[in-house]
Amino acid sequence: MIRNRVDLAKVHRSFYPQVSVVIMVEANGHVGVMPAIWCMPLSFNPPLIGIALAPEHETCHMIRKTRAFTINWLDYSHARQVGELGEISGREFADKLAAVKLTTVKSKGNSQPLIQEASAVLECQVREERRTGTHELITGEVVEAYAADCFHDYWDFSKYNPLLYAGTEEKEGKSWRFLSIQRTTMRVPFKHEG
Amino acid sequence: MIRNRVDLAKVHRSFYPQVSVVIMVEANGHVGVMPAIWCMPLSFNPPLIGIALAPEHETCHMIRKTRAFTINWLDYSHARQVGELGEISGREFADKLAAVKLTTVKSKGNSQPLIQEASAVLECQVREERRTGTHELITGEVVEAYAADCFHDYWDFSKYNPLLYAGTEEKEGKSWRFLSIQRTTMRVPFKHEG
Numbered sequence: 001m002i003r004n005r006v007d008l009a010k011v012h013r014s015f016y017p018q019v020s021v022v023i024m025v026e027a028n029g030h031v032g033v034m035p036a037i038w039c040m041p042l043s044f045n046p047p048l049i050g051i052a053l054a055p056e057h058e059t060c061h062m063i064r065k066t067r068a069f070t071i072n073w074l075d076y077s078h079a080r081q082v083g084e085l086g087e088i089s090g091r092e093f094a095d096k097l098a099a100v101k102l103t104t105v106k107s108k109g110n111s112q113p114l115i116q117e118a119s120a121v122l123e124c125q126v127r128e129e130r131r132t133g134t135h136e137l138i139t140g141e142v143v144e145a146y147a148a149d150c151f152h153d154y155w156d157f158s159k160y161n162p163l164l165y166a167g168t169e170e171k172e173g174k175s176w177r178f179l180s181i182q183r184t185t186m187r188v189p190f191k192h193e194g
Numbered sequence: 195m196i197r198n199r200v201d202l203a204k205v206h207r208s209f210y211p212q213v214s215v216v217i218m219v220e221a222n223g224h225v226g227v228m229p230a231i232w233c234m235p236l237s238f239n240p241p242l243i244g245i246a247l248a249p250e251h252e253t254c255h256m257i258r259k260t261r262a263f264t265i266n267w268l269d270y271s272h273a274r275q276v277g278e279l280g281e282i283s284g285r286e287f288a289d290k291l292a293a294v295k296l297t298t299v300k301s302k303g304n305s306q307p308l309i310q311e312a313s314a315v316l317e318c319q320v321r322e323e324r325r326t327g328t329h330e331l332i333t334g335e336v337v338e339a340y341a342a343d344c345f346h347d348y349w350d351f352s353k354y355n356p357l358l359y360a361g362t363e364e365k366e367g368k369s370w371r372f373l374s375i376q377r378t379t380m381r382v383p384f385k386h387e388g
Contacts, residue, residue, distance in 0.1 A: 002308070002315055004346075006339035011243075012235035013348055014267060014314040014341065015213065017356060017375065040234045041206035042246045043327025049205075050244065050331070052236045073208060114196070120208040121196055132333060133237025137244070139326060145200035147208065152198075154207055154361055157373065162211060164375065167348055179351065181211065181358065181373045 017164035017179045020082055023051065024104075024113045025062045025069040031104060031113050032059035033096045035086045037165050038135070039071065047142040049124060052135040060136055067126040068110040069140065072118040076161035076180050078102070083176040109144030119160050120147040157181065211358035211373045214276050217245065218298075218307045219256045219263040225298060225307050226253035227290045229280045231359050232329070233265065241336040243318060246329040254330055261320040262304040263334065266312040270355035270374050272296070277370040303338030313354050314341040351375065 006014070018037040025032045038052040049071070053060040063069045074082055081100040088096055097104045103116035109123040124140030131137075150159035164179040200208070212231040219226045232246040243265065247254040257263045268276055275294040282290055291298045297310035303317040318334030325331075344353035358373040 001310065001342050002312055002340045003343060004341050006314070006341050006345065007347075008241045008336060008339060009238065010347060011241045011316055011336050011339045012238065014316065014339070014345065015233070015235055016349055017213070017358075018234070019209065019211065038234050038236070039209070040212070040232050040244075040246070041209055042232070042331055043329050044203065044206065046327050047202045047205045048327045050234075050246070050326070052234070052244075116195065118196055120200070122205055122208065132244070133240050133242045135237050137236055142202060142205045145202060145205045145208070146196045147198050147200050148195050149197060151200065151208065153201075153204060154363070155210055157360065164211075166351065169348070179375045182376050 013167055017166045019073070020163045020165040020178075022072040022074060022082060022085060022115060022118075023053070023059055023063070023069055024072060024115065025059060025066055026111075026113050027062040027066045030062070031095065031097070032062040033085060033113075034059040035082050042139060047145075048127065049122065049140050049142060050137055051140065052132065052137045054134070055131070055136040060138075063126060063138060064129060064136070066112075068112050069124055069126070070107060070110075070112045070114045071122040071124065071140075072115040073120040074102075074115065074117065074163060075119050076163045076178065078117065079163055079176075079178045082163060083178075086176070107144065114146075118148070120151055121145070207361055211360045213267070214357045214359040214372075216266040216268060216276060216279060216309060216312075217247070217253055217257070217263055218266060218309065219253060219260055220305075220307050221256040221260045224256070225289065225291070226256040227279060227307075228253040229276050236333060242321065243316065243334050243336060244331055245334065246326065246331045248328070249325070249330040254332075257320060257332060258323060258330070260306075262306050263318055263320070264301055264304075264306045264308045265316040265318065265334075266309040267314040268296075268309065268311065268357060269313050270357045270372065272311065273357055273370075273372045276357060277372075280370070301338065308340075312342070314345055315339070
């Protein structure tokens, strides 16, 4: 039951939990990598996706320059590594992925880097970019898509454990907060169709 | 490990699971209501959100006309009702919410309808709209936000069980597929900050 007013600076948290993805891009031999959660589909055909990034991030600059990037889904078992990727900056580590023991490989479609340990990867070309308040909304067209054996038409959630981001928390030291799904799923049958 | 090519018509499924929300709007005394999952924040300040809707849906038409709407989060305990809202059309039921035993109330901020049983509600004004392939991307500014007692600064996931949509499935009759979270959460401490 709705009772309390929410501070408008915190409304983005009502969207939690959100699956965490890792964005990768290469420009001039330098690899940019950052976790992101403001990312969703925008169209079935052509397959468009939208990603809203903080424009001051190096990875955002690189994507706007290169006009291509990859979206990588890592399983819950990689939670620590994704958290660490969110903390270390490209200036500190020449190879951020290697620093968290993940492997960079080159994609076939758009020559952009991707994560070998990922459960799924989308290769995207930038189609549009525009500023929306504090963030840059980048529209990408998916030109190639790959997945591990845990995805055939749909995710097999008995094999793939999505990494659900639920914000950071301050108690007992600042930390990333991730949720896991139950292995059981609920089916709600269609009443009116099929 | 990435092995298999994914059909580009199915890439939107790599984003599963996604929290299901319910969009509501009133135009000329008629209430539009539909579940949605392509919805995310686009900016902290001003608080902007983006929602991509199929433009042929009556609710999408109404939002573009009224220039206001609400986003409602219903708990996992309402999974069946959200699934049913996705099936029944406004033409069949004068009051879709009542048809699934949910209660419509009026918001204070923008006079738009909201769901009394919701765990959180955002009241939005349309700031921009543009076509992205098959969908209409509507940018809304959040003008008011409310939540139940399960949200204070963050969701309390011991009280709030998010409704995670994982697609529809065909086996044993077509059905909506929802996932639940485990009650346990994982904390990944910051190494480099605080």
